Amino acid sequence: MTENTQAVEKQSAITLASIARIFLGIFGHFIVKRFLFFIFVVWLASTVIFIIPRLSGQDPVKEKLLLEAQRGGAMQTGLDAMAKTYQKKFGLDQPMSTQYFNFMKDLARLDLGVSIAFYPRTVNDIVFESLAWTLGLMGTVTILAFILGTLAGAVLGWPRRPGWVQYVFMPLLTLAAIPQYLLAMILIFVFAFQLGWLPLFGGYSVATVPVFTFEFIVDVLQHAILPAFAILFSVVGFWAIGMRGMMINTQGEDYMIQADAKGLKGSRIFMRYALRNALLPQVTGLALVLGTIVTGQVLVERVFSYPGIGDILFQAIRLSDFFVIRGIVIVIIFGIAGATFLLDILYPLLDPRIKVRSS
Amino acid sequence: MSTEQSIQTYRDGARITDVDALVVDGLSVYYETEGGTVKACDGVTFTLKQGERFALVGESGSGKTTLAMALMRLTRPPGHIAKGSVTLHGRDITSLDDKEMRQARLAEIALVPQGAMNSLNPIMRIGKQIIDGVIDHLKDDEPTPTKDELDEMVHDLLTRVGLRPGVARLWPHELSGGMKQRVAMAIGISLRPKLIIADEPTSALDVVVQRQIMQTLGRLQEGLDASIMLVGHDMGLVAQFADTIGVMYAGKLVEVGPVEEVFSNPKHPYTKLLIGSLPSLQEKREFLGIPGLPPLLVDLPLGCAFADRCPSRFDKCETAIPEKLNIGGRRDVACHLYEDEVQS
Numbered sequence: 001m002t003e004n005t006q007a008v009e010k011q012s013a014i015t016l017a018s019i020a021r022i023f024l025g026i027f028g029h030f031i032v033k034r035f036l037f038f039i040f041v042v043w044l045a046s047t048v049i050f051i052i053p054r055l056s057g058q059d060p061v062k063e064k065l066l067l068e069a070q071r072g073g074a075m076q077t078g079l080d081a082m083a084k085t086y087q088k089k090f091g092l093d094q095p096m097s098t099q100y101f102n103f104m105k106d107l108a109r110l111d112l113g114v115s116i117a118f119y120p121r122t123v124n125d126i127v128f129e130s131l132a133w134t135l136g137l138m139g140t141v142t143i144l145a146f147i148l149g150t151l152a153g154a155v156l157g158w159p160r161r162p163g164w165v166q167y168v169f170m171p172l173l174t175l176a177a178i179p180q181y182l183l184a185m186i187l188i189f190v191f192a193f194q195l196g197w198l199p200l201f202g203g204y205s206v207a208t209v210p211v212f213t214f215e216f217i218v219d220v221l222q223h224a225i226l227p228a229f230a231i232l233f234s235v236v237g238f239w240a241i242g243m244r245g246m247m248i249n250t251q252g253e254d255y256m257i258q259a260d261a262k263g264l265k266g267s268r269i270f271m272r273y274a275l276r277n278a279l280l281p282q283v284t285g286l287a288l289v290l291g292t293i294v295t296g297q298v299l300v301e302r303v304f305s306y307p308g309i310g311d312i313l314f315q316a317i318r319l320s321d322f323f324v325i326r327g328i329v330i331v332i333i334f335g336i337a338g339a340t341f342l343l344d345i346l347y348p349l350l351d352p353r354i355k356v357r358s359s
Numbered sequence: 360m361s362t363e364q365s366i367q368t369y370r371d372g373a374r375i376t377d378v379d380a381l382v383v384d385g386l387s388v389y390y391e392t393e394g395g396t397v398k399a400c401d402g403v404t405f406t407l408k409q410g411e412r413f414a415l416v417g418e419s420g421s422g423k424t425t426l427a428m429a430l431m432r433l434t435r436p437p438g439h440i441a442k443g444s445v446t447l448h449g450r451d452i453t454s455l456d457d458k459e460m461r462q463a464r465l466a467e468i469a470l471v472p473q474g475a476m477n478s479l480n481p482i483m484r485i486g487k488q489i490i491d492g493v494i495d496h497l498k499d500d501e502p503t504p505t506k507d508e509l510d511e512m513v514h515d516l517l518t519r520v521g522l523r524p525g526v527a528r529l530w531p532h533e534l535s536g537g538m539k540q541r542v543a544m545a546i547g548i549s550l551r552p553k554l555i556i557a558d559e560p561t562s563a564l565d566v567v568v569q570r571q572i573m574q575t576l577g578r579l580q581e582g583l584d585a586s587i588m589l590v591g592h593d594m595g596l597v598a599q600f601a602d603t604i605g606v607m608y609a610g611k612l613v614e615v616g617p618v619e620e621v622f623s624n625p626k627h628p629y630t631k632l633l634i635g636s637l638p639s640l641q642e643k644r645e646f647l648g649i650p651g652l653p654p655l656l657v658d659l660p661l662g663c664a665f666a667d668r669c670p671s672r673f674d675k676c677e678t679a680i681p682e683k684l685n686i687g688g689r690r691d692v693a694c695h696l697y698e699d700e701v702q703s
């Protein structure tokens with residue numbers, strides 16, 4: 001009997017140990033560890049944004065009803081009763097813990113709830129529609145600005161550059177000092193208002209139907225030119241200044257002197273020794289910026305009335321639509337945490353000194 | 360430990376020829392700064408024979424590295440070669456155009472830097488860093504070597520510096536200081552240069568590795584029948600390795616001569632104090648330093664730069680800069696003390 005139990009115990013201990021080993025093997029793996037960290041960040045941030053609006057003491061339903069009431073000037077009487085009904089509908093009458101678990105349950109299914117201000121549209125619907133506009137514009141512009149700015153900075157930070165370079169690129173860098181909304185307004189005034197070459201506002205013409213036709217795509221592109229340039233001009237300078245500084249730092253490295261002493265071709269030293277090393281911090285910067293582009297460019301989108309996520313966020317805050325605000329914040333969290341996760345995975349490929357170590 | 364004995368252990372196949380490998384004549388490197396002109400290297404003249412091991416010593420800031428860099432025309436702004444010529448095997452490299460100079464580097468005059476520091480590109484595999492110099496020195500009509508040929512070349516070079524061929528696939532951060540120094544040597548000899556400039560190749564390495572590195576360097580030099588210019592401030596190392604020693608002080612070469620003669624009978628007061636300051640294993644005594652500090656290179660005294668610290672100075676030292684004097688054989692010294700001796 002005792003022998004038997006011991007044998008069973010031993011067997012189960014072995015199985016447990018092997019399970020633990022497999023478990024550790026998987027979880028020790030770098031990518032899995034990073035992914036778990038990503039989930040943890042999303043959970044923590046979501047919890048924080050669940051708590052913070054509830055600390056404000058504001059009631060979004062009452063806010064909305066009061067706003068409507070002021071607008072309409074009627075329906076003053078049944079306000080409290082109405083508020084109760086709506087609170088029940090949005091689940092705001094439940095105890096805090098129940099609300100939290102419902103929120104987490106919905107979040108796990110990526111369901112961000114229903115908008116209060118744009119009822120009965122769902123937050124998912126609103127956020128993802130505007131996200132498409134923002135990502136299309138911002139994603140393209142960010143990557144374009146990164147490439148242009150990094151190249152400009154690399155050339156500017158290169159001691160053997162041709163002399164004319166600085167007269168072309170240096171004025172470009174000063175544009176980084178101009179606020180984007182100001183640049184946006186100047187561009188609108190000159191190219192849309194005065195010259196009339198490009199549309200004044202919007203993501204597409206009001207008269208067109210948003211379907212995928214050649215005319216519609218041309219129309220969208222025409223609308224995107226001015227906001228794109230407003231952002232591009234200011235961001236190119238940001239990347240160029242950073243890259244220029246890194247290039248100058250790189251010049252002082254021993255391996256740069258050695259590259260010259262090896263009699264390498266100038267082009268090889270520029271590309272494989274200077275630029276490649278100076279690029280590393282830029283890539284970190286790009287990943288972080290790519291994470292934040294989902295926030296949109298509130299000011300620029302507002303100036304152009306561009307239907308992006310920044311414009312929606314502005315409207316949601318104005319109407320205290322907590323569910324939309326929360327939805328957008330969650331998208332931002334996913335964006336930043338996702339970009340960091342991607343960076344963690346990709347960086348060892350760029351820099352061999354950063355090793356993926358499985359414990 | 361006698362100096363002569365250790366020289367012999369290092370120098371079995373010494374083959375110093377009578378061919379001039381490098382003739383440096385009045386080389387001056389100045390840095391233009393806001394505070395004035397810094398004369399980092401001023402009127403340096405010496406000759407290096409084919410197969411010779413020349414060691415350049417001096418304290419930090421005396422212009423050793425500035426001189427080494429100028430020999431490869433790697434002086435960076437605001438520094439520039441103000442005067443003088445550098446003749447490498449009959450060709451004045453100060454008059455080469457940039458492209459010719461680039462071709463001359465590594466192929467004719469190679470630098471072995473302080474490999475233990477970060478003279479290797481951190482994001483390039485070792486093998487690639489050895490072959491990129493080779494590829495960039497191909498003549499226009501030369502076909503690019505195949506991958507197998509390049510692999511074999513890397514394999515051969517790594518073996519010659521005492522590393523296993525597998526090192527080619529590693530990254531610089533995966534190597535120890537000594538291994539990095541060996542890689543730096545493999546790069547340096549990849550095109551069989553006739554002159555190797557080794558700029559403090561053993562600093563930051565422990566003494567055991569230092570000895571191995573210097574032996575390897577010596578062996579490689581003899582294999583290539585090349586000359587070597589060793590820059591350093593480790594007098595013991597220099598005494599064991601070099602044939603000839605040049606002592607620099609405040610940008611000037613103050614004494615040149617065969618290493619045994621300079622060590623046993625130093626002439627310049629600075630060399631005397633420098634050699635006198637070396638600790639000895641035979642007797643326990645106080646460390647001897649040289650009182651005072653070297654002068655600022657931007658504000659050199661009117662006369663001899665060492666006059667302020669010199670125990671044997673006299674009136675002339677304050678007013679006139681001493682010229683290089685030949686005091687017999689291959690011994691040169693720049694000091695007023697020996698002017699009468701030479702004239703008589």
